Amino acid sequence: xxxxxxxxxxxxxxxxxxxxxxxxxxxxxxxxxxxxxxxxxxxxxxxxxxxxxxxxxxxxxxxxxxxxxxxxxxxxxxxxxxxxxxxxxxxxxxxxxxxxxxxxxxxxxxxxxxxxxxxxxxxxxxxxxxxxxxxxxxx
Amino acid sequence: xxxxxxxxxxxxxxxxxxxxxxxxxxxxxxxxxxxxxxxxxxxxxxxxxxxxxxxxxxxxxxxxxxxxxxxxxxxxxxxxxxxxxxxxxxxxxxxxxxxxxxxxxxxxxxxxxxxxxxxxxxxxxxxxxxxxxxxxxxx
DNA sequence: GTCGTTAAAAATAATCGTTATTTATAAATA
DNA sequence: TATTTATAAATAACGATTATTTTTAACGAC
Numbered sequence: 001x002x003x004x005x006x007x008x009x010x011x012x013x014x015x016x017x018x019x020x021x022x023x024x025x026x027x028x029x030x031x032x033x034x035x036x037x038x039x040x041x042x043x044x045x046x047x048x049x050x051x052x053x054x055x056x057x058x059x060x061x062x063x064x065x066x067x068x069x070x071x072x073x074x075x076x077x078x079x080x081x082x083x084x085x086x087x088x089x090x091x092x093x094x095x096x097x098x099x100x101x102x103x104x105x106x107x108x109x110x111x112x113x114x115x116x117x118x119x120x121x122x123x124x125x126x127x128x129x130x131x132x133x134x135x136x137x138x139x
Numbered sequence: 140x141x142x143x144x145x146x147x148x149x150x151x152x153x154x155x156x157x158x159x160x161x162x163x164x165x166x167x168x169x170x171x172x173x174x175x176x177x178x179x180x181x182x183x184x185x186x187x188x189x190x191x192x193x194x195x196x197x198x199x200x201x202x203x204x205x206x207x208x209x210x211x212x213x214x215x216x217x218x219x220x221x222x223x224x225x226x227x228x229x230x231x232x233x234x235x236x237x238x239x240x241x242x243x244x245x246x247x248x249x250x251x252x253x254x255x256x257x258x259x260x261x262x263x264x265x266x267x268x269x270x271x272x273x274x275x276x277x278x
Numbered sequence: 279g280t281c282g283t284t285a286a287a288a289a290t291a292a293t294c295g296t297t298a299t300t301t302a303t304a305a306a307t308a
Numbered sequence: 309t310a311t312t313t314a315t316a317a318a319t320a321a322c323g324a325t326t327a328t329t330t331t332t333a334a335c336g337a338c
Contacts, residue, residue: 011305011314032295047317052296070207073295087255100249107264110239115269116226123262125246130254150285150334171324186288191325212324 001063001078008061015039015046019054023064023078029095031073067095067122083121089129091136098125140202140217147200154178154185158193162203162217168234170212206234206261222260228268230275237264 001024005012018039022030030038036051055076058064064078067086072093080097087098107118128136140159144151157178161169169177175190194215197203203217206225211232219236226237246257267275 009314013305013315015316045317047319048295049297049318050316053315066209068207068209070205070213074209087249087253089255090258096253098249098253100245100252103262106239110226110237110264111266113239114226114235114237115272116228116264116266117272118264118266119229120265121263122265123242124260125249125255125257126259126261127250127255127257133254133256152286152334154287184288186290188289188326189287192286 004061004063010057015043015050016054016057018042019051020058020063020078023055023058023076025079027079029067029075029077031075035076069095069124083123085123085125087125087127089132090126091128091132094129143200143202149196154182154189155193155196157181158190159197159202159217162194162197162215164218166218168206168214168216170214174215208234208263222262224262224264226264226266228271229265230267230271233268 001020002012019035022035022038032051032055036048039046039051059066063081064076065081067075085098085100087096103121103123107121111118140163141151158174161174161177171190171194175187178185178190198205202220203215204220206214214234224237224239226235242260242262246260250257
């Protein structure tokens with residue numbers, strides 16, 4: 001990931017390293033604000049705009065995928081930067097990866113039916129997680 | 140749809156009727172701005188906030204679904220207000236319905252595996268439509 | 279149909295996430 | 309170490325959406 005930046009002649013700065021590290025290691029789906037708070041810890045003078053720019057840079061070179069949820073805002077994943085299904089709890093807003101069947105076959109079928117060149121897809125399931133189901137019953 | 144509003148004791152205003160009509164009849168995926176422009180035609184004094192409020196009202200009572208695309212902004216569908224896959228051309232931004240396989244089985248599988256209560260899902264394919272593929276070759 | 283009540287519309291201001299701009303800093307290379 | 313130049317910092321600007329206040333008109337009772 002660092003090498004990819006170098007190869008493309010982007011400079012390796014501490015701020016970029018910090019953002020990159022957080023996105024690559026996090027198993028969750030941090031927002032820009034989340035990343036900002038973590039980076040701020042080590043680099044207190046960091047500006048929010050820098051996080052935006054770095055995240056967008058990583059997005060453009062394909063090392064990070066952006067997921068926009070109207071309910072919870074934009075989230076980023078540098079850990080598995082390729083299409084895969086998600087499972088979102090609409091109560092506690094937790095986002096999980098889900099490993100149910102892949103859609104390559106469906107993509108190909110769609111491509112041949114419609115003539116579209118399919119480049120990407122996105123599959124999300126929304127529901128209530130077991131924990132929130134229990135909370136609801138108690139209240 | 141009008142009856143649903145009446146039943147819930149919402150007033151039937153010309154502006155609401157206009158928004159409702161557009162969303163129920165449009166086969167595409169209009170944005171708030173699109174709806175506004177069309178309503179403005181018949182009701183030149185209409186305020187944009189009214190469109191926002193009406194669309195959100197319809198969304199809340201389940202007569203319209205909101206689709207947020209980071210590339211093309213929020214779009215609304217009052218024609219088929221239930222989950223179904225979409226096919227989006229990333230060049231010309233056209234949004235189509237696609238009728239490839241349904242995901243009920245997958246939903247159920249996921250529910251029993253994870254304990255989540257699945258309420259909704261969303262499946263979108265992104266690609267280049269045949270028309271835009273031809274344009275690209277020409278240019 | 280008229281009146282009175284009150285929800286909804288209009289007009290406008292405010293908010294929030296994101297992006298653009300300007301100036302200052304520091305990474306890369308010689 | 310000095311020079312060049314991309315990047316960071318700070319701040320302003322922007323655009324989509326929402327909140328606020330005032331005005332209008334939908335609905336129900338008479």
